[in-house]
Amino acid sequence: MAKTSAISVRVTDEVKAAAEKAAKEDARSVASLVEKVLSDWLRERGYLAG
Template structure:
């Protein structure tokens, strides 16, 4: 991997159950984030916890 910071422009489309979307929207609202930012935070935390991703 390069030492240059990654650009935040890789799109990711996925389908989820309506109840999951609703819960994500509520969590994002409560945390004053966009749904996309909340989803990225959740994915990042989980991937780091499992050892798939390390932050620099």
């Protein structure tokens, strides 16, 4: 599926650093990590088809 929409969000320096560390440990970009976390959360709650 093509990615055509963008979301911009501001976070604390602490959250950004933690996200960068987690993304690196999972061999993905921060954007990819955030998309995965958000998608998983939405699926678990029935907002997104699984």
